[in-house]
Amino acid sequence: MLEINDLKASIDGKAILKGLNLNVKDGEVHAIMGPNGSGKSTLAQVLAGRDTYQVEGGSVTWNGVDLLALPAEERARAGLFLAFQYPVEIPGVSNAYFLKAAVNATRRHRGLPEFDAFDFLARVKAEMKAVGMKEEFLYRSVNEGFSGGEKKRNEMLQMSLLEPKLAILDETDSGLDIDALKIVAEGVNRLRSPERSLIVITHYQRLLDYIVPDQVHVLAKGRIVRSGGRELALELEEQGYGWIGEGGDAAAGAPAGGPR
Amino acid sequence: MSAVASWAADFKARAPALPGANLPWLAALRKRAIDRFGAEGWPTRRKENWHHTSLAFMEEQVFSATGTHADPAAIVARLRAGETTPGHWLVFVAGHHAPALSAIGALPAGARLISLADALAQADDATASAIEQTFGSSDDGDSPAALNAAFATDGAFIHLARGLALEETIHLVFIAGADEASRHLRNLVVAEAGSRATIVEHYPDSGDAATLTNVVTRIDAGADTNISHLKLQQEGELATHIARLDTQQARGAALASHSLSFGARLARHDICTRFDGEGGEVLLNGLYHVDGRRHVDHQTRIEHASPRCNSREFYRGLVDDNARGVFAGRIIVAQDAQRSDAMQRCDNLLLSRQAEADARPELEIYADDVKCAHGATVGQIDDDSLFYLRSRGLDELHARHLLTYAFAAEALARIELPTLRQRAREALLARLPGADALGEMLEELA
Numbered sequence: 184m185l186e187i188n189d190l191k192a193s194i195d196g197k198a199i200l201k202g203l204n205l206n207v208k209d210g211e212v213h214a215i216m217g218p219n220g221s222g223k224s225t226l227a228q229v230l231a232g233r234d235t236y237q238v239e240g241g242s243v244t245w246n247g248v249d250l251l252a253l254p255a256e257e258r259a260r261a262g263l264f265l266a267f268q269y270p271v272e273i274p275g276v277s278n279a280y281f282l283k284a285a286v287n288a289t290r291r292h293r294g295l296p297e298f299d300a301f302d303f304l305a306r307v308k309a310e311m312k313a314v315g316m317k318e319e320f321l322y323r324s325v326n327e328g329f330s331g332g333e334k335k336r337n338e339m340l341q342m343s344l345l346e347p348k349l350a351i352l353d354e355t356d357s358g359l360d361i362d363a364l365k366i367v368a369e370g371v372n373r374l375r376s377p378e379r380s381l382i383v384i385t386h387y388q389r390l391l392d393y394i395v396p397d398q399v400h401v402l403a404k405g406r407i408v409r410s411g412g413r414e415l416a417l418e419l420e421e422q423g424y425g426w427i428g429e430g431g432d433a434a435a436g437a438p439a440g441g442p443r
Numbered sequence: 444m445s446a447v448a449s450w451a452a453d454f455k456a457r458a459p460a461l462p463g464a465n466l467p468w469l470a471a472l473r474k475r476a477i478d479r480f481g482a483e484g485w486p487t488r489r490k491e492n493w494h495h496t497s498l499a500f501m502e503e504q505v506f507s508a509t510g511t512h513a514d515p516a517a518i519v520a521r522l523r524a525g526e527t528t529p530g531h532w533l534v535f536v537a538g539h540h541a542p543a544l545s546a547i548g549a550l551p552a553g554a555r556l557i558s559l560a561d562a563l564a565q566a567d568d569a570t571a572s573a574i575e576q577t578f579g580s581s582d583d584g585d586s587p588a589a590l591n592a593a594f595a596t597d598g599a600f601i602h603l604a605r606g607l608a609l610e611e612t613i614h615l616v617f618i619a620g621a622d623e624a625s626r627h628l629r630n631l632v633v634a635e636a637g638s639r640a641t642i643v644e645h646y647p648d649s650g651d652a653a654t655l656t657n658v659v660t661r662i663d664a665g666a667d668t669n670i671s672h673l674k675l676q677q678e679g680e681l682a683t684h685i686a687r688l689d690t691q692q693a694r695g696a697a698l699a700s701h702s703l704s705f706g707a708r709l710a711r712h713d714i715c716t717r718f719d720g721e722g723g724e725v726l727l728n729g730l731y732h733v734d735g736r737r738h739v740d741h742q743t744r745i746e747h748a749s750p751r752c753n754s755r756e757f758y759r760g761l762v763d764d765n766a767r768g769v770f771a772g773r774i775i776v777a778q779d780a781q782r783s784d785a786m787q788r789c790d791n792l793l794l795s796r797q798a799e800a801d802a803r804p805e806l807e808i809y810a811d812d813v814k815c816a817h818g819a820t821v822g823q824i825d826d827d828s829l830f831y832l833r834s835r836g837l838d839e840l841h842a843r844h845l846l847t848y849a850f851a852a853e854a855l856a857r858i859e860l861p862t863l864r865q866r867a868r869e870a871l872l873a874r875l876p877g878a879d880a881l882g883e884m885l886e887e888l889a
């Protein structure tokens with residue numbers, strides 16, 4: 184269970200999250216939609232432990248633990264995974280090295296024996312097949328020279344290898360063709376289970392045709408301004424975000440239901 | 444003491460016993476060189492290309508061989524164990540050829556690989572004139588090169604006949620030795636048209652004595668030759684290392700220079716090449732790591748004196764603690780060197796707040812149809828990369844070590860021969876903290 188209460192965060196003194204509330208129960212999938220610049224990636228990064236953002240107030244509790252008190256690597260080992268909107272290229276570090284270090288860091292934390300090179304390669308090759316990645320990507324530098332779609336697949340590969348308890352996908356579907364989109368959705372759906380939760384940040388409702396969310400939220404100007412079922416996504420697709428007023432509140436012309 | 448006057452006195456005492464003392468032309472060149480050194484003294488910051496590295500301290504410096512010394516035989520055995528093919532090994536201890544430690548395999552006809560002292564002893568006319576040229580040319584270098592010409596005791600003499608391809612790598616190993624405080628080494632490579640070879644200069648860590656190494660290597664690369672030179676400098680923490688690599692490339696000659704500088708308290712490398720004919724290519728690849736209060740300085744110079752030549756230069760530096768890394772890359776394109784293509788980069792990673800790096804391109808371009816790109820950076824570990832690794836569960840420290848290694852790995856990747864690349868990697872890992880874990884995993888997934 185993830186509980187975000189009145190979360191406020193800023194960067195360089197500029198307030199971005201302005202009192203955000205969100206609860207995600209185990210086994211649930213929540214979609215977060217919203218206009219560009221509304222703070223979706225900021226929320227994702229703050230949850231993952233990026234310390235360039237200052238948390239100004241509020242709390243985040245995950246399974247009873249104060250998430251904000253943990254450094255990024257401990258959150259990851261405890262099972263939090265962020266699929267980056269813009270995965271970083273790291274020249275000189277082979278993907279194989281990176282993936283093995285990541286998997287073994289988590290296994291150590293969970294009290295499981297570390298994979299040796301042989302077991303690791305067997306496992307990673309199987310997962311690569313599932314996300315449609317060629318083996319050569321193992322021996323290339325992390326994300327270096329990968330196309331947008333290849334980077335996103337690499338994120339999905341990491342997600343399936345790390346088997347997170349809470350996965351946050353930040354616009355993983357952006358820039359993907361329909362086949363790649365289906366692969367992402369399959370990866371997510373394989374992961375769905377009663378003890379795992381997912382937050383899917385997306386711009387388009389089409390991903391939600393494949394990953395059916397339990398709840399949809401609209402994030403605008405640093406706050407959740409509306410929440411609803413999956414039908415809210417369709418509504419947004421039709422009406423856009425024009426109804427969100429300057430103050431971040433729903434202004435005149437908001438779709439029926441209005442902010443809660 | 445290494446005051447200028449004491450070198451002059453020392454020269455008088457030693458001159459009669461230096462190799463080639465019986466050769467009047469050489470005696471005259473040595474005399475001229477020591478006079479020049481006496482007149483100029485050690486370079487100070489007033490000289491433009493010594494702006495960041497003063498040798499003024501040398502006046503007061505006492506060089507000494509006193510200290511712990513690793514067993515030369517053990518050093519050579521370790522180096523040889525790292526190779527998968529036999530190679531040709533020419534070993535020098537305390538500035539003198541050590542035949543018992545050397546192992547030169549069967550050389551193809553037309554290849555000569557002997558010590559400079561031996562070459563001088565048997566000097567035929569061709570050899571004598573080649574050697575004369577290199578001693579004469581030290582006028583071009585700074586005063587340490589003159590000091591080297593005066594005192595040079597030994598080094599390698601390599602001659603490759605026309606069209607000869609030497610498959611096995613030549614390894615030159617220079618070990619400080621327990622009985623010389625300073626050593627002056629001079630290597631000469633004469634590669635005739637169409638020949639090819641790979642030559643490695645090893646300066647292994649052989650102890651903690653405050654020694655001086657002063658070396659001049661000259662490569663005469665004939666037309667269409669292909670010469671690869673790699674230098675691995677790993678001298679002890681108190682050593683001073685001053686080196687010069689001087690090459691001349693005839694038409695169509697391809698040359699690679701890899702300078703890996705990891706050791707010594709102060710290391711200074713001057714690396715110069717000149718295109719004397721069209722269609723030449725050069726790669727200057729460099730990697731340095733300094734920590735503590737150490738200092739490393741690379742001064743490179745590429746002279747596009749002929750049209751249609753191509754130079755590629757990549758230097759990377761890791762600078763930690765209070766150390767300082769200096770790079771200046773001069774590229775000169777002569778007026779009639781049209782269609783020259785030059786590209787230079789120097790990137791530095793600062794690993795501590797007190798570390799300092801200076802990277803400076805110096806371009807002098809007199810031709811108009813020229814491609815010339817350059818860039819220099821001094822930065823810290825990238826925050827985004829660090830966070831990405833941490834967000835996958837890697838410790839911050841592990842992530843930092845990995846990114847530091849990765850930064851340097853780009854330079855290693857340019858080393859063509861796998862065994863040399865591996866050797867360079869081990870030398871780098873030996874310097875980086877937390878490298879044990881890195882190295883192990885890099886091994887098994889390679």
Ligand SMILES: Nc1ncnc2c1ncn2[C@@H]1O[C@H](COP(=O)(O)OP(=O)(O)O)[C@@H](O)[C@H]1O
Binds near residue numbers: 224
């Ligand atoms: N590193 C940063 N430095 C400065 N401003 C930032 C930074 N990251 C985000 N912002 C600003 O914060 C706001 C929210 O950005 P973001 O969270 O990326 O939005 P979204 O993901 O919803 O498009 C934007 O106005 C953006 O310009």
Ligand SMILES: [Mg+2]
Binds near residue numbers: 223
């Ligand atoms: Mg975003």
